[in-house]
Structures are given as structure tokens and as C-alpha cells.
Amino acid sequence: MKYCYNNLLNLFFLFFLLSCSKEKQLEPFNLFGNSSRTSSYEKYGRFWTGVALLEKVNCSDTTGFITFPLSLKNNTFVTSSAEGFVACFEHSNLLWERKLEPKEYVISNFVASPKEDIIFISNFSNVYSLSKQGELNWKINLNDTSKFFSILLATKDGIYFTSSSNFLYCIGYNGITKWKIRLPLPTTNYFAEANDGKIILNLTHDMLGMTDTVICIDTSGKIFWKKFFEKVRLVRTPILWKSKIFLLGYKEQEKDIVGFVYCLDTLANVLWSKEFGIIPRFLSISGEGELFLILYNLGLGETISTIYKLNEKGNIVSKQFITSTFSTPLFISQQIIGAIGYTKGNTVMIFFGKDLTLWKTIDLSKYPSVLSIPAVLDDCTMIFVSTSGNYIVKIDENPIIKLLPW
Numbered sequence: 308m309k310y311c312y313n314n315l316l317n318l319f320f321l322f323f324l325l326s327c328s329k330e331k332q333l334e335p336f337n338l339f340g341n342s343s344r345t346s347s348y349e350k351y352g353r354f355w356t357g358v359a360l361l362e363k364v365n366c367s368d369t370t371g372f373i374t375f376p377l378s379l380k381n382n383t384f385v386t387s388s389a390e391g392f393v394a395c396f397e398h399s400n401l402l403w404e405r406k407l408e409p410k411e412y413v414i415s416n417f418v419a420s421p422k423e424d425i426i427f428i429s430n431f432s433n434v435y436s437l438s439k440q441g442e443l444n445w446k447i448n449l450n451d452t453s454k455f456f457s458i459l460l461a462t463k464d465g466i467y468f469t470s471s472s473n474f475l476y477c478i479g480y481n482g483i484t485k486w487k488i489r490l491p492l493p494t495t496n497y498f499a500e501a502n503d504g505k506i507i508l509n510l511t512h513d514m515l516g517m518t519d520t521v522i523c524i525d526t527s528g529k530i531f532w533k534k535f536f537e538k539v540r541l542v543r544t545p546i547l548w549k550s551k552i553f554l555l556g557y558k559e560q561e562k563d564i565v566g567f568v569y570c571l572d573t574l575a576n577v578l579w580s581k582e583f584g585i586i587p588r589f590l591s592i593s594g595e596g597e598l599f600l601i602l603y604n605l606g607l608g609e610t611i612s613t614i615y616k617l618n619e620k621g622n623i624v625s626k627q628f629i630t631s632t633f634s635t636p637l638f639i640s641q642q643i644i645g646a647i648g649y650t651k652g653n654t655v656m657i658f659f660g661k662d663l664t665l666w667k668t669i670d671l672s673k674y675p676s677v678l679s680i681p682a683v684l685d686d687c688t689m690i691f692v693s694t695s696g697n698y699i700v701k702i703d704e705n706p707i708i709k710l711l712p713w
Contacts, residue, residue, distance in 0.1 A: 333421035335461035336379055338680060339636065342462055342500035343547040346591035347639045348683045354640040355687055356658050357704035359669045364697050365401040368392045371675075372692035376682035377417035377425075379439065384682035385425055386692050387413040393427075395441060398688070399699060403441035415468070418461035420480045426466050428456050436482060445482035457496045458544075460506070464526060467506055469494050475508075477528060486528035492520070497544030501573060505531060507552055509541040515559050521545060521552075523575065534575040539567065548592045551578065551619070555587040566602060570621060581621045585613065589636035591644070597624075597661070599637045599644060612648070616663055627663040631655065634679045640687060647671075647679045656689075656702060674700050 339346045348354075368388035376386040383402065385395045391407035407413075407429060415428035423439035432451050436444035453470035460467045465479040473493055477485040492510040499507050501523070510520040519541040523531040539556040546553045552571040557564055566583040568590065589601040596619035603612040610632050616624045631648035637659075638645055643666060645658040653672035660666050671677060675695035681702075682690040689702040 335421050335463060336377055336419035336423070337461050338375060338377065338416055338418075338458065339544075340638075340683075342460060344497065344499040344544045345546055345548060345593075345639075346636045347593055348687070349594050349639060349641050351683060351685055351687045352641055353687060354638075354643045354645060354658065354683075354689065355702060355704035356643065356645075356667050356669070358702070359656070359671065359674070360701045360703060361674050362399040362699050362701060364394075364396060364399050364699055366392060366394050366697040367404060367406070369697050371694040371696050372678065373694065374413050374427075374692075375416050375678055375680040376690055376692050377419060378682035378684050378690075379419060379423050379425075380685065382684040382686055382688070384684065384690055385417050385419075386682075387417075387427070388697075391429075393425075393437065393441070395425075395439075396690075396699075398684070398690075399701070405437065405441045405443075407435075415456050416458050418459045418466055420461060421463060422480075424480055426459065426461065426478075426480075428459070428468070434478060434482075436480070447478075447482050447484070449476070457494055457498070460498055460500060462500045462504060462506075464504060467498065469508075475524070475528075477526075488524075488528050495541060495543060499545045499547045501547050501552070502550065503573075505573075507545040507547065509543075509545060509554070511541050513540070515540055519556065521554060521571075521575070523573075532575045534571065536569075542587070543589065546590055546592055548596060548619070553590055553592065553598070555590055557586045564604070568598075568600065568617075568621065570619075579621045581617070583615075588612075589633060589646075591637045591639050593639050593661075599639065601633050601637065601646070603632055614659070614663055616661075625663045627659065627665070629657070629665070631657060638681075638683065638689075640683075669702065671700060674698070 368390040370389040372386045374387040376384040378384045383397045387393045391412040394404040395402045411429045413427050414430045417427050419425045425437045432449040453472045455471040457469040469475050473490045495509040506524045518537050522533040525531045539558045541556040554569040557566040566587045569580045570578045585602045585604045587602050591599045598617040600615040614627045631650045633646050633648045635647045648657050656669040658666040675693040677691035691700040
């Protein structure tokens with residue numbers, strides 16, 4: 308009996324050692340929070356909403372920043388300037404900068420591997436990989452005459468993007484192109500990763516009355532499935548939450564424009580759809596499966612946006628009307644959500660509680676023009692970069708408030 312007990316203890320101890328020694332799977336770094344495009348930053352805590360601070364940062368180029376900042380670990384982020392400087396900051400402190408070739412500058416967003424290797428595309432169709440210290444890992448030329456590229460997607464295996472020539476690329480973090488395929492239609496510029504590493508894309512005619520398609524592509528570049536949406540114009544990006552895929556679209560129905568949210572499983576079966584009388588613009592999903600949907604129509608007069616909170620089954624939980632338009636999805640933190648909007652032509656950051664009650668509005672129009680998507684740092688500070696000089700706008704909290712025990 309004692310021998311069996313000792314054997315069990317030894318087996319348990321061995322299992323414990325193996326579990327501890329196994330390295331935790333790290334996530335790549337993407338815009339909109341993750342490779343699923345949920346816009347959830349809940350793992351960092353609750354957004355600070357106390358103050359907006361304009362800070363000048365050191366950068367050899369003072370013309371302004373042109374690339375959405377990408378947040379990395381340890382409260383750092385990377386962005387680039389109009390003259391081709393790639394710069395990495397810790398809050399407002401410059402850690403390093405790297406100048407590209409003469410007349411070369413970044414035309415894509417930034418993504419980063421789980422090891423924080425930073426990847427982007429330049430106007431010379433060069434794909435770069437820089438280390439987190441700013442050193443060149445590799446550079447490859449796509450030999451692609453396209454002038455535009457989609458938003459880059461980083462997964463654990465590599466990066467994906469499409470060109471304006473409708474080529475879909477998969478490039479490994481070693482700089483080797485794994486595959487390249489021609490798509491029959493353009494994408495909606497964004498796409499997302501499923502839990503098993505497959506890629507979900509919208510293909511669009513970009514016209515009302517045509518039939519758009521959502522497709523699933525496996526890691527070898529083969530189409531796993533495709534789903535047609537008759538006379539529906541798909542917009543934005545598919546968003547993945549657990550084993551569900553969410554899509555936005557709209558179509559003309561009896562001379563009216565009708566918006567839709569679709570929920571699919573990972574085999575393209577429609578689990579539910581919900582109809583709205585106005586066009587869906589953005590969707591975000593919390594870690595608990597709460598859906599936050601922004602809708603509005605552009606037209607004469609004052610634009611009123613509607614924000615819906617739905618549960619994962621598509622049932623409306625609450626809604627809010629606001630006289631603003633939005634240029635971003637709702638960014639989700641613990642208890643607080645927020646987005647960049649425009650009120651009477653002024654740029655504002657609008658915060659809501661998770662029940663959609665209006666929390667606070669911060670006027671950003673008094674600062675030099677900022678790009679709309681912020682970097683959300685580990686401490687939940689939001690960093691916006693300015694296009695009019697080497698400035699950042701930081702949404703933070705009063706230091707005294709941070710020291711209080713509550």
C-alpha cells in the first residue's frame with residue numbers, strides 16, 4: 308500500500324514539473340486587441356478616464372506619425388513617421404528608432420510575433436521584420452505592384468494580408484513566404500483567426516445588390532469552406548469569439564436599407580441572424596460574449612448613432628442613442644467601454660459603462676490631429692499618436708487617484 312502511495316506521489320510530482328516547465332503559449336500582437344478582432348482589452352483591467360495629456364516625444368522626424376500605434380509588452384508601443392522613421396516608446400520615452408531607406412515609409416499597420424518581432428510593409432513593397440530592440444531580422448520584397456495592402460493579421464504561425472491585386476499572402480516569422488493565392492474578389496480589408504488557426508475573410512463586390520461571400524482558409528492556403536450571402540454587402544471584419552463567427556452586412560429590401568448581424572459556427576452554419584433598420588458599422592465582443600454594436604446612417608441633418616448591447620444569442624440587453632458618429636469599434640475594458648467619435652465636427656473620446664450609460668466625454672479636438680486607433684498599454688493607458696508633429700495624447704488618470712486604496 309505504501310509502495311502504491313509513493314508511486315502516486317512520484318507521478319503527481321512528475322506531472323507538476325512537466326506542467327510548470329511547459330512554456331505558456333504567447334499571443335501575437337494585433338490591432339483591435341487580438342487576432343480574433345474582438346476589441347477586448349479586459350485582461351489589462353479598467354481604462355483610465357481621468358485626464359487627457361498632450362506630451363511631446365523625442366523623434367528625429369517632427370512631421371508627425373502616420374501609423375496606428377501597436378502596443379507591445381511592458382507599456383511599450385511602436386509607430387512610424389512620415390519620413391520613414393520606425394520608433395518604439397515606453398509611454399512617452401523613446402527607446403529606439405530606425406530609419407528606412409531614402410523615400411521609403413510604412414504603408415501598413417504594425418503587427419508583432421509572440422516574441423515581439425515587429426512586422427510591417429513599406430511603400431517599396433518590402434516586408435520588414437525588426438526585433439523588439441529595433442534591429443533588422445530580415446527584409447523581403449513581394450514583387451507585387453499593388454499600391455495598397457490590407458490590415459495585417461498576426462497569428463502564432465505567421466502573418467496574413469492581401470494586396471490590391473487580390474493576392475492573399477502567408478509569411479512565416481522567418482521571412483519565408485509559405486504560400487500565396489489569388490482570391491476571386493477583394494476582401495473587406497480586415498480578417499480574423501479562428502481558434503484552430505484557420506483564417507476567416509469577407510470577399511465583397513463592394514456594391515449593393517450583389518452576393519458577397521465569407522470564406523475559411525486553412526493554414527496550408529486551401530479553402531476549407533465558403534458561405535454566400537445573397538444580395539448582402541458584407542462590411543468590416545469577421546469577429547471570432549470561442550467557436551462562433553460574427554459578420555456584419557446590409558442589403559436593400561423593399562427600397563429600404565436593412566442591416567444584419569449574423570452568427571455562424573465554425574462550419575459556416577448560421578446559428579442566428581438579427582435584422583436592424585440601419586447599417587451596422589462596428590462590433591466588439593467581451594470575454595463573456597457580450598456584443599456591443601454601433602449602427603448609424605449617414606444623411607442630411609444631425610447623425611444619431613445607436614449602440615446596442617446583445618447577448619451571445621442575439622437578444623438585445625440594452626441600447627443607447629447618441630448624437631455622434633464613430634470611427635472605431637467600442638474598445639472594451641473591465642467595467643468601461645469607449646470609442647472615438649465625432650460630435651459637431653469635433654473629435655471626442657466617449658466612454659460608457661458596460662450597461663451603455665454615458666460615463667464621460669473627453670474632447671480631443673484641442674490637441675494636434677490624432678489617428679483614431681490607440682495603443683492600449685499593459686497598465687490600461689490609451690496612447691494616441693499625432694499626425695501634426697511628434698506628439699502623443701495619453702488618456703490616463705490623476706496620479707493622486709492612482710495612489711488611493713479604492
